[in-house]
Structures are given as structure tokens and as C-alpha cells.
Amino acid sequence: MASIKKISLRRREEFFWGWLFILPTMVGLIVLNIIPIFQTIYQSFFKTGDFGRGNIFVGLSNYVRLINDKDVWQALANTLKYAVTEVVVSIAISLVLAVLLNKKIRFRAGYRTIFFLPMIAAPAAIAMVWRWLYNTEFGLLNNLFGTKINWISNPNFAIYSIAVIGIWSILGYNIVLFLAGLQEIPNDYYEASSIDGASGIRQFFNITLPLLSPTIFFVVVTRVIGALQVFDLIFMVVDITNPALTKTQSLVYLFYRYSFTQGNRGYGSTIVVLLLLVIMFVTIFQIIAQKKWVFYN
Amino acid sequence: MIKKFCIFVSFALIAVLALISAGSVSAADKLIVGIWDTNQQAGLQEILNDWSAITGIDAEIQVTTWNEYWTVLEAGASGGTLPDVFWMHSNVSQKYMENGILLDLTDRIAASEVIDMENYYPDIVDLYTYDGKYYAMPKDIDTIALWYNKTMFDEAGIAYPDETWTWEKLAEVAKQLTKEDKSVYGYAINTSNNQDSYYNVIYSYGGAVISADKKTSMLADPKTIAGMEVIEGMLREGSVPDLQTISENGTQVLFESGKVAMITQGSWMVPAFRDNEYTTANADVAVLPSGPEARVSIYNGLGWAANANGKNPDEAWSLIEYLGTKEAQEKQAQLGVTMSAYIGTSDAWKNSVPGFNLEGHLNMLDETLVIRPYSRNTTVWETMIQQDLGPAWTGEKTMAEALKEIAEKMNGILAEERY
Numbered sequence: 001m002a003s004i005k006k007i008s009l010r011r012r013e014e015f016f017w018g019w020l021f022i023l024p025t026m027v028g029l030i031v032l033n034i035i036p037i038f039q040t041i042y043q044s045f046f047k048t049g050d051f052g053r054g055n056i057f058v059g060l061s062n063y064v065r066l067i068n069d070k071d072v073w074q075a076l077a078n079t080l081k082y083a084v085t086e087v088v089v090s091i092a093i094s095l096v097l098a099v100l101l102n103k104k105i106r107f108r109a110g111y112r113t114i115f116f117l118p119m120i121a122a123p124a125a126i127a128m129v130w131r132w133l134y135n136t137e138f139g140l141l142n143n144l145f146g147t148k149i150n151w152i153s154n155p156n157f158a159i160y161s162i163a164v165i166g167i168w169s170i171l172g173y174n175i176v177l178f179l180a181g182l183q184e185i186p187n188d189y190y191e192a193s194s195i196d197g198a199s200g201i202r203q204f205f206n207i208t209l210p211l212l213s214p215t216i217f218f219v220v221v222t223r224v225i226g227a228l229q230v231f232d233l234i235f236m237v238v239d240i241t242n243p244a245l246t247k248t249q250s251l252v253y254l255f256y257r258y259s260f261t262q263g264n265r266g267y268g269s270t271i272v273v274l275l276l277l278v279i280m281f282v283t284i285f286q287i288i289a290q291k292k293w294v295f296y297n
Numbered sequence: 298m299i300k301k302f303c304i305f306v307s308f309a310l311i312a313v314l315a316l317i318s319a320g321s322v323s324a325a326d327k328l329i330v331g332i333w334d335t336n337q338q339a340g341l342q343e344i345l346n347d348w349s350a351i352t353g354i355d356a357e358i359q360v361t362t363w364n365e366y367w368t369v370l371e372a373g374a375s376g377g378t379l380p381d382v383f384w385m386h387s388n389v390s391q392k393y394m395e396n397g398i399l400l401d402l403t404d405r406i407a408a409s410e411v412i413d414m415e416n417y418y419p420d421i422v423d424l425y426t427y428d429g430k431y432y433a434m435p436k437d438i439d440t441i442a443l444w445y446n447k448t449m450f451d452e453a454g455i456a457y458p459d460e461t462w463t464w465e466k467l468a469e470v471a472k473q474l475t476k477e478d479k480s481v482y483g484y485a486i487n488t489s490n491n492q493d494s495y496y497n498v499i500y501s502y503g504g505a506v507i508s509a510d511k512k513t514s515m516l517a518d519p520k521t522i523a524g525m526e527v528i529e530g531m532l533r534e535g536s537v538p539d540l541q542t543i544s545e546n547g548t549q550v551l552f553e554s555g556k557v558a559m560i561t562q563g564s565w566m567v568p569a570f571r572d573n574e575y576t577t578a579n580a581d582v583a584v585l586p587s588g589p590e591a592r593v594s595i596y597n598g599l600g601w602a603a604n605a606n607g608k609n610p611d612e613a614w615s616l617i618e619y620l621g622t623k624e625a626q627e628k629q630a631q632l633g634v635t636m637s638a639y640i641g642t643s644d645a646w647k648n649s650v651p652g653f654n655l656e657g658h659l660n661m662l663d664e665t666l667v668i669r670p671y672s673r674n675t676t677v678w679e680t681m682i683q684q685d686l687g688p689a690w691t692g693e694k695t696m697a698e699a700l701k702e703i704a705e706k707m708n709g710i711l712a713e714e715r716y
Contacts, residue, residue: 050396052375135545137556153541240364240680241488242544243687260368262677 037276044269052265062270071246072254072271076278078159079250083227085163086170091219094171098178099208112179116172123169127236130165134237150244152237158244162233170226174219181215182208213294221286228279231256251275327355328612331380333366336568340634347628348619354612356382367676374398379604381613385433387424387597387668388675394427395673400603403430405614411622417638420668421598433600434621435638437629439564440594440661441493441585443467448579449474449481449558458559460660462586464498464527467559471536474558483536485548485557486528488690489683492669493563494548496595498524501588506670507707512715514707516682516700524588529689529696540690552576561585564658565635571650582657584664594661597669598638678710 044062046055066072101112118126133140134151142148151161189207198206209216231252238248249257251271259268330345332338338358345356359380361369367389373379374393385393393399406412414422417435425433443458450457453474458467471483487494491506499506504521507514515521531537538551549566551557553573562570570576585594601620603613619625626639633649636642636658643662647655672678682703689699 050392051371051398053396136542137546137551138554150541150545153545239489239544241540241683241687243540243691245684245687257680260371261364261680262674263371264677 040269040272040276043266044273046266048263048265048267050263052263055266058266062267065267066270066274071249072251072274074246075249075251075254076274078248079228079230079252079275079278081159082163082166082230082250083224085160086166086227086230087220087223089163090167090170090174090223091216093167094174095178095212095216097171098175098182099204101175102179102182112175115175118169119172121169123232124236126169127165127233130168131237134161153242153244155244155247158238158242159248162237162248165233165237166227166230170223174223177215177219178212181212185211210295214296217286217290217294221283224282224286225279228275228282251278327357328381328609328616330356330358330616331366331370331383332358332360333363333384334565335360336565336572337634340568340629340632343632344620344625344628345616347625348616351619352612352615354615356616379607381607381609382601382603382616384436385425385600385602387671388679390425390433390600391427391671391673393602394425394430394432397605399432400605400607400610400613401430402432402434402603402614402617405618406431409618412618416623416640417621418598418640420596420666421600421638424598424668425600425602433602434617436599436601436620437565437635438596438598438638438662439635440596440658440666441497441561441563442594442657442661443559443583443585444552444562444566444570444580445559445583446552446555446557446579447581449555457581458583458586460584460587460592462583464501464524464586464588467586468527468531468534468536471531471559472534475534475536479535481555482538482551482557484531484559485537485543485551486531486690487548487560487562488540488543488686489547490563491679491682492595492597493561495525495528496667496670497561497585497593498527498588500524500593500595500665500667501585501591502527503588503590507672507711511672512711514678514704514711516707517704520590522697522700525689525696525700532690532692540687552580555579564655567633567635567650567653567655567658571633571652577652580653582653582655584657584660591665592661593665593667595669596661596666672711673714674710677714678707681706681710 043055045057045059047058047062049055097115101108101115105111131152132138136142136148136150136153139151141151150158152158185208189211190203193203193207229252230250234248234250234253235256238245242248251274255268255271255275257268258264258271330341332341338360342358345358349355366384370379370383374396379398385399406414412434414431418438421435421438422431425431425435443462445458447457455470455473458470467484474483475481496506499521502520502524504518504524505515506521538557542551548557548560549562549569552560552562553570553576555575570580585592587593601617603610603617607613621639623639623642626637627642627645629635630637630642630646631649633646636646643659647659649655685703685706686699688694689696694702
């Protein structure tokens with residue numbers, strides 16, 4: 001009897017402390033994320049009055065407008081283009097760089113610092129600098145190559161120019177995660193395979209990639225979610241009269257324009273609900289698809 | 298264990314309470330003044346300092362760029378905090394007044410010994426009057442004029458622009474001044490600010506942007522289209538930079554770096570051109586060209602408004618009252634910040650920048666003045682126009698096509714505005 005009572009007392013205490021420790025995160029999540037999600041969904045059924053007062057219930061009419069809004073579907077296409085470019089290219093580059101930086105080379109710490117540096121700069125500042133690099137008239141890029149390319153105002157490729165900025169600024173983050181994953185891989189595998197005569201490239205594809213796949217999966221999922229929410233780069237780089245605007249604006253950019261610039265929070269919320277659904281489906285798909293390519297040992 | 302935890306929590310609560318109360322106690326020893334134009338900051342701060350010297354209350358200017366200004370102000374009005382005193386603009390003044398966001402100044406103006414609303418340009422007063430009540434103190438008045446690069450005119454041997462010019466003449470000279478390798482263009486259209494470029498052309502051709510009752514778009518009116526086709530002509534001739542270049546740089550930068558020979562700009566840009574070495578050496582001002590109907594400048598004026606739910610309404614009024622006095626308005630003109638809304642103070646402004654012949658701007662006051670087109674929610678259709686004119690700038694659509702489509706969209710927006 002005495003021992004059972006002791007266990008349950010201990011359990012109770014663990015229960016109490018356990019909840020206490022996650023309480024700050026829980027409160028933060030509920031107040032800052034969960035409640036706003038439902039408020040946003042709620043708002044998407046309203047026509048917003050001036051300054052958010054006197055909202056009128058309009059049923060599904062915001063959704064009808066959304067379905068017929070060419071700009072929204074173009075923005076969805078832009079967002080996906082951006083996300084795919086940014087995630088695929090940045091992961092490919094950072095994977096190679098991480099493997100190289102994992103080797104014993106001179107100035108390793110120095111290189112790691114350099115690649116991580118873009119992460120600590122403010123995105124707005126990065127965007128401003130790149131905007132000038134890309135400038136058609138006075139930009140460094142065009143001056144260097146002696147060209148006159150409209151990097152950020154040609155509707156055909158402006159979104160990729162913006163993706164390049166995204167890739168450049170996210171490399172460091174991916175590299176750090178990959179480095180951590182690489183250090184988990186036991187050296188024995190490499191030793192054994194090199195005795196068997198495997199080249200560095202074969203080792204990379206047959207040992208490094210499979211054993212790193214859980215990390216790659218994590219990076220892909222979080223980066224896709226992040227990239228689908230791209231806003232600041234586009235907002236800073238593309239001016240309102242830029243002819244490439246409709247071909248570069250993302251869903252969050254449209255949300256910002258409707259909700260904040262035009263004070264139409266109802267329609268803005270509708271756009272965000274669409275984004276929420278897109279992110280949800282993409283993420284569920286990835287979690288199902290991981291069974292095909294992620295190896296947990 | 299629990300006891301220790303309780304003690305910890307209570308300490309934490311006390312600390313939080315202490316912080317909250319410290320925040321609310323802070324008295325009105327400093328007013329926050331919100332504006333969007335960096336060019337005016339230094340001059341206005343000087344005027345605010347004069348007020349501080351009289352009242353002993355500090356006033357600090359916070360500058361946010363034009364686009365973000367309205368976002369921040371709207372968020373502040375919807376439940377956050379607004380600056381104590383801030384600029385109001387005709388684009389949104391109606392909406393702000395109707396919703397009681399702005400402090401009603403009527404009684405205070407009536408009681409004031411130094412303020413008489415008769416002293417200001419009546420159109421500007423009207424912008425900030427709703428239901429017979431005043432909600433802002435007129436701050437300034439602006440006109441558009443033609444800025445040109447003297448050096449480029451001299452080199453090409455062309456006479457400087459004067460009051461004989463028409464918009465056709467401008468198009469013709471713009472073509473002559475454009476260099477073949479496109480290193481210099483004759484003129485540049487500001488695609489992101491209608492007031493200082495194509496609106497003037499529209500009205501001088503007898504067209505309009507919005508009907509007088511603010512219910513219908515006038516952009517598909519034949520006269521409007523005729524005016525805009527003059528601009529289309531310049532675009533097709535290649536005597537203005539393409540939309541890409543303008544949207545990346547803005548007309549101001551292009552003019553200041555000697556890439557365009559002429560631009561039309563507002564009088565609020567004088568401080569910027571004064572502080573730029575290149576423009577002080579090379580630029581000058583003339584009146585706008587005239588159209589078949591008239592010589593028109595779109596004009597506008599800002600107002601000083603206060604927060605209706607602010608903590609310091611009396612201090613805010615004291616500042617606004619001071620800013621409305623002849624003394625402060627004259628100083629604003631003298632410092633070359635802007636022309637002032639106080640009638641008869643503009644001569645001081647004319648002499649504020651000796652390098653430029655500011656009569657170009659001043660004389661526009663005697664021509665046909667059209668108040669900047671607005672409705673309850675101007676921003677919505679204005680942004681739409683800016684974006685949808687894009688295909689007309691680039692040549693994907695003809696100007697007439699684009700304008701007809703825009704007019705239809707604008708009518709939809711205007712209908713929605715009225716509920």
C-alpha cells in the first residue's frame with residue numbers, strides 16, 4: 001500500500017511540473033497562434049467596416065470573390081514557384097557546402113561563420129541591398145556584366161531573382177542543421193566503404209544522403225512552410241508600379257495589401273485561409289511521402 | 298516546493314504590476330508627431346522647438362514612409378496607439394472624420410484668439426471639415442510645376458520652358474532632348490504618384506478622374522483619354538524611360554542623376570532638390586504646360602490633426618494652434634519646407650531657395666487649381682489605377698483600352714465604398 005501511494009504522489013508531482021514547464025509555450029501558442037487562426041477564419045465571413053468596426057456578415061461571398069480572383073491564383077502560382085526554387089536550390093547548395101565544411105579543412109570555423117552571416121542580418125536590410133544590386137540603371141550586377149537586364153522588373157524571371165535573395169539568406173540556417181546531422185553519422189561507415197573502394201561521390205549518395213535523410217526531411221518541411229509565407233523580400237524589392245508585381249506578389253503580400261493597406265480584413269483573412277489550406281495539404285503530403293525516402297535507423 | 302513557487306509567482310506579479318503602473322504614470326512631457334516626409338523633418342522640428350520653448354513641452358517627430366504611414370495609422374486607429382499630432386491627407390480624411398478618429402477642433406478654434414479659419418485656402422479647410430466641424434488645421438498647399446535641367450536645354454540649344462508651352466510642345470521637346478543611346482530621356486512620368494504627373498494632363502484636356510458627386514469614374518471620358526494619349530505618344534516615341542526603369546528608381550532619382558531633362562513635380566520636393574548638389578547646379582522651375590481647356594495644377598494640402606482618444610488633447614491642441622498661427626506658417630514658408638496654407642505667406646517661400654525660380658510653383662496658384670481627386674476610400678482605386686495602367690505604359694494595351702477597363706473596375710470599387 002505504502003509503495004503504491006508513494007508512486008502516485010510522485011506521478012502527481014511529475015504531472016504538475018511537466019505541465020508547468022510546457023505552460024509558457026502552451027500559453028504562447030494558444031494566445032498567439034491558435035486563437036488568431038480561428039479569429040481569422042471567423043473574419044473571412046465578414047465585410048470589414050472602417051477601422052474594423054461594424055463588420056457585416058456576408059457568408060461565403062469573400063470565398064466566391066477569391067475563386068474568381070485571377071490575382072489570387074497568380075499569387076498562389078508565384079508563391080509555389082518561389083517556394084520550390086528556394087527550397088530545392090538552397091538545400092542542394094547547403095548540402096554540398098555542409099559536407100565540405102564537415103571535412104577537416106583550414107579556416108573551417110571562418111567559413112562556417114561566413115556562411116552563417118546572412119542569417120543574422122535583418123531581412124529588410126538584405127532586401128534593400130539586393131534591390132540596388134539588381135537595379136537596372138545603377139546596379140552592380142548590370143555594371144559588372146555590362147548588361148541592361150531588368151532583374152527585378154521583368155515579369156518572366158523577377159520571381160527567380162527574388163528567390164536568389166531567399167536562397168542566399170537561408171543557406172547558413174540549412175548548413176548548421178545539416179552539419180549537426182552529419183556529425184551523427186558514425187565514421188565507421190565511411191572507413192568500411194573506402195576499404196571496399198568506394199569513391200567520395202558514391203559515399204555521398206550511398207551513405208551520407210540516406211543517413212542524413214531525417215535531417216533533410218525536417219529542413220524540407222520547415223523551409224517549405226517558411227517559403228510559402230514569403231513576404232518581406234517581395235514587399236521590399238518590388239515597387240507597387242513595378243510591371244512584374246502581379247507575377248511576383250505572394251499570397252501573404254496580397255493578404256497584407258488587402259488587410260492593412262486597404263483595410264479590408266475580411267478578404268485578407270480569406271486569402272490567408274487559402275494559404276493555410278495549401279500549407280496543410282503540402283505538409284500532410286510530405287509526411288505521407290516521407291515513408292518512401294526517409295530512413296530512420 | 299509549492300510554497301516556494303507561490304512566493305516566486307507573487308514576486309513576479311508585483312514586478313509586472315510595478316512595470317504597468319510605471320508605464321501609465323508617464324506624464325505629457327513629450328508629444329509624438331507623426332509625418333511621412335523626411336525632406337520636411339528638419340524644418341518642422343525647428344518650428345516645433347519654438348513651440349517647446351514657449352510651453353516647455355517637448356515634441357518629437359517620427360517619420361514613416363508614405364506607404365507604411367497609412368498602414369501604421371490605420372492600425373493605430375483600429376485599437377493601437379496613434380501619435381498625439383499627425384498629418385492628415387485628403388485620400389482618407391473623410392473616413393477618419395466620419396469614424397471619430399480625429400479630435401474635433403471646432404470649439405477650440407472658436408475659443409482661440411489666434412486662429413481664424415478665414416485665413417486659410419478654403420479648399421484645404423474643406424478637406425478637413427465634416428458635418429460643419431473642423432478636424433484638422435490646414436498645414437500647407439502644394440502645386441505642381443515643370444522642373445527642367447538648364448544645362449541640357451543649353452546644350453541642345455532649346456529655349457527654356459515658359460508659359461507659352463502646351464503639353465504637345467512638351468512632348469515635342471522631350472523627343473528632341475532624348476539622346477539616341479537612351480542615356481538621357483526628355484521627360485519622365487511618375488507612375489507611382491498621379492498628382493504630380495498624368496492627373497494634370499487629364500484636367501488640362503478637360504477630362505476628369507472622378508465625377509463631382511464621387512460616384513462614377515471619369516477615366517473613360519473622351520477628354521480624359523485625349524489627355525492620356527499625349528502621354529501615350531511620348532511613351533511610343535521613346536522620349537520617356539520605360540516603366541521598369543521608373544518603378545525601380547522613381548522620377549526624382551532619375552532627375553537628380555541627370556537621366557531625364559524634365560519632370561513635373563510637387564512643391565513639396567523643393568527641399569530635396571535644394572539639398573542635392575546636382576539639381577541646385579542644373580535645375581530650375583517653370584509653370585506647367587497648358588492644355589486645350591486650361592493650364593491646370595492638381596493641388597492639395599495637408600492638415601495637422603490630433604488623436605480623438607489621445608492622452609494629451611490639450612497639449613496636442615496647443616501645438617496645433619501654434620502650427621496654425623501666421624508666425625509658424627510664415628516660418629514654414631521661409632525655411633523652404635513648403636508653401637503654407639495661410640493665405641499671403643507664400644512670398645516668403647518664393648525667396649527661401651535663391652537657386653530656383655520658385656515663381657513657377659507660385660504662379661500655378663493663379664491658374665486653374667483642381668483639388669486632388671478623392672473619395673471615401675481613395676487608396677483602393679488609386680492603387681488599382683496605378684497597377685492597371687501598367688499594360689498601357691508597357692504598350693501591351695492601348696491607353697484607351699486600359700482606361701475603359703479601369704473605369705469599369707473603379708465604378709465597382711466606388712459602388713462598394715458607399716455600401
